[in-house]
Structure formats: structure tokens, C-alpha cells
Amino acid sequence: MGEHVVKLPDVGEGVAEAELVEWHVKIGDLIREDQLLASVMTDKATVEIPSPVEGEVIWRGGEIGDVVPIGSALVRLKTAGGASAPEPKPEPAKAPPSPVEASPPVARAPMPEAPPPPPRPEPPAQRRAPGEKPIASPAVRQAAREAGVDLRQVAGTGPAGRITHDDLAAFIAHGPAPARRGPIQRTEITEVKIVGLRRRIAEKMALAKQRIPHITIVEETDVTALEELRTALNKRHAADRPRLTVLPFLMRAIARAVAEQPALNALFDDDAGIVRQHAGVHIGIATQTPAGLIVPVVKHAEARDLWDCATEVARLAERARDGTATREELSGSTITITSLGPLGAIATTPVINYPEVAIVGVNRMAVRPMWDGTGFVPRKMMNLSSSFDHRVIDGWDAAVFVQRLKELLETPALLFVDA
Secondary structure, eight states, rough: EEEEEEEEEOOOOOOEEEEEEEOOOOOOEEOOOTTTTEEEEETTTTEEEEEEEEEEEEEOOOOOTEETTSSSEEEEEEEEESSSOOOOOOOOOOOOOOOOOOSSOOOOOOOOTSSSOOOOOOOOOOOOOOOOOOBBHHHHOOOOOOOOGGGGGGBBBBBOBBBBBBHHHHHHHHHHOOOOOOOOOOOOOOOOOOHHHHHHHHHHHHHHHHHHHHHEEEEEOHHHHHHHHHHHHHTHHHHHHTTOOOOHHHHHHHHHHHHHOOGGGGGETTTTTTEEOOSOOOOOEEEETEEEEEEEEEEEGGGGOHHHHHHHHHHHHHHHTOOOOTGGSSSSOOOEEOOOOOGGSSSOOOOOTTTEEEEEEEEEEEEEEEOSSSSEEEEEEEEEEEEEEEETHHHHHHHHHHHHHHHHHGGGGGGOOOO
């Protein structure tokens, strides 16, 4: 018998460490070659670590949320035959750096020499909403296909309801848990550790609110004419072009408005005291995913037409939701749009996507009675909630920008006038 030490490999992109976000094995598990051991996260990309050999798990290097240095011991396996691998040396603990936009949060470094912690109870399975796509690794999906199991029926115990190998095995062995009828008392308390993308979101939101004095302007907008145009375009091009939502029109309006006010399409390096105004309009689209809020970026919106914007938004949203978006697709925004879709309220107070200086929020559309000078008429109204960094954007300039968006959306023909 021997031991094999699996170390955290170089995951690329020049990173020196990665956050441990999921264990796929427990101490005592017998695993096969290429079976997933753990998942780690660098910035916004998740990397799965497979086992190079067969063996029994006798030690795990760290807990969920730990930051593991590249090259440090991740798992020790008892293998058949061969000499024992040298004992892993403990890695020094690292203090977390000051939060910045591009740096991942840092927790304590694991101490590989420490004895393995006692087994902890598995977290309760998380049920998905009807129609919600199950989250699982490629290996779990392959095993489910081979077993003829529909993953939509399997409850996941991993982060954000991710389905693990153990979840699949339990489902195959016992089937779905029977539903209980009638009201029952619930006394359990679930502790959810904030790790991975959720922790990055929390830190970035805190950073934005701590460092940026927000000013928010809410303006109602009559989108009746825009909706008539959108409906007509969708009907005319139903067979050959993607369906248009309000979003491409708003993207075109933003590109037109910031061309007149370049200070709004900018990043503020507050440490250096420099505002970098960008000629290219790179619009971040805040997108809700099973793992949390992600902001894929439509690059050069100023050079795209309505359908090109619609196609790119749909493509990026799908990649964000299935976890395949690249670092390039998730970075480089100069101004952001956020929307709660049909769940949107009358007004919101969007948080700026640091270090940008402006964000435009889309609220729920509704038919309201509006006075036209002689009587009340039904009009389709939608409020825009826009926030600005008041350190570099004056209230007057923010109001001018909002009024220009309102004008362009209420008179959509202006979106297609080059003058």
C-alpha cells in the first residue's frame, strides 16, 4: 500500500491561489481515476479538480471557503502498491489584502499537517423552482445519463443547490423523498457559509456602498411608442431575426446619451484620483444566475444595431447562467444596466458596479392613466432608476443624462437618426 498526494494544479491565468468552493469526496471514500475531488474558484471561473489515480481518501486539505495556494496538498489518497509520497508541508497562513475589484477574497490558508476534521452533517438538499435548470458537474451529468436519471428530479446539497455524486447516488438508491402532507412545525436552522461567487458579490457590494456616495434619480418614461415599434419589428422579423425586448433599445439610448456626456461612460480610480473616460461603450448586463448575480459585458454597444445587441445579450446571459462565461466576457464594463424583469418594482435604488460611475435600472412597465391636456388616456409607463457617483458626477449632469434617456425612449425614431 502507498499514498498519493494530489496537489492543487496551476489553473492558469497567472493566479497564485484559488478558493475552495466544493468538496466532491469525503474521508473514507473509494474513488476512481478521473473522479472529481473538489472545485475551486479563481475570480469568477470555477475549476474542477479530478483524481489522477484510484484510491481511498484519507485526508482533505482545507474547508469550504479556504484559499488554497497553487501547488499545495489538496487530497491524500491511500493507493494499492508504490512508495508513500512525502508528507505535505504546511503552508503559511495569509492575511487577507484590502479589497479591490479584481482581487479575490482571501481566507486563511489550509494547514495540510493538521489532522482531518471530524465528519460534519451534510447540508439539507435544496429544492429548485419548477423549470429551473439543475446545477451539476459534467461528471455528474454523465453518470446521470448512464443511470437514466433526470437531474431535474434530484435535490442538490452543494452550494446554490449543486448536485453532487452523493446526491445522485442517494437518489438512485432511495428515489425522491416522499412529500409530507399538511402543515408541520419546522425548527431546523440552516447555516450557509458565504463562499465563492456569493462572497465576491457581497464584498463588491460593500465596497461600492462604502466608497461611493450614491445619488439616485427616478424618472417615469412613456414607452407607448417604443412598445408599438418593438411589437411591429418583432412581428415583421419573427422568422429571420431574434426577438427584441426593451433592453436593446435602452442600450442604444445609453450609447447615444454617453456620446454627448462622456463623463458618464467612465471608471473612477479613486486611489489614484483619475477618471478614465472610455470612447467605447461596454455595457454590463446584470444577470441573475443560480450561483448569484453576474455581470456579463456587451462590448462596443455603440457599434451594434438592435438585433446585434439582442443576440449578444441572449448569448452572454446563457453562458453566465450555465457557468461557461469567460473572464473576458465578465469584465471590462464601463456602464451597467440592471433590471428585475417582471418582478421589478415602481422604483429601485441600484448600487453602482464599482469602479463605474453610473448604473441604469429598469423598473416594471405598467399601463397608467396620463393627462394629455384634455383628458386621461392609457399609456404604457416605465420608471428608470439611475444611480451616479456623486464624487465625480454632479446632480445637474446626472439629470441631463436621465432626461436624454427619457427623450430617446419616448421618441424612439431619434434612436435611428445619426445627426
